[in-house]
Amino acid sequence: MYLNEGNLIVCSGKALYSMNVQTGDVNYEVDVKNGGVGDAVRILDYDDMIVVVGEKGVSTFKVKDGGFVGGSKYKRASVVEYFDKTLILETAKNDIAAFDVSDNCKHWAFNARKGAANSLTTDGAYVYVYEKKTVSKLKSRP
Secondary structure, three states, X not given: OEEEOOXXXXXXXXXXXXXXXXXXXXXXEEEHHHHOOOOEEEEEEEOOEEEEEEOOEEEEEEOOOOOEEEEEEOOOOEEEEEEOOEEEEEOOOOOEEEEEOOOOOXXXXXXXXXOOEEEEOOXXXXXXXXXXXXXXXXXXXX
């Protein structure tokens, strides 16, 4: 959950809620399955959108009314980095994907070798993938 202009944005995993902090009234309730990426694992704040990291990808919803903005399917993965408008996810097998949350969650994916490591540059423009004796420099923005 997080605060946004006097409202608490909360996710139960199955639904997004906007609640007035002062009164406790629910402004809206939206089913996260509308985003097409399964149940929510985590939510993040971006500009005037709620970013939902789901079981099968990433989707975005408008903070104001909970309206669906966009989404993109991917494998089950965890958030590794989040910088500016770039969200980096990593699977259990070290595959990574970079999502542009400002552009309908367009993404690119890189299938890394098991045991690979990665890091996002401080400006968010590139991801370095370290695989045994190989280092790959990849653009993080599709």
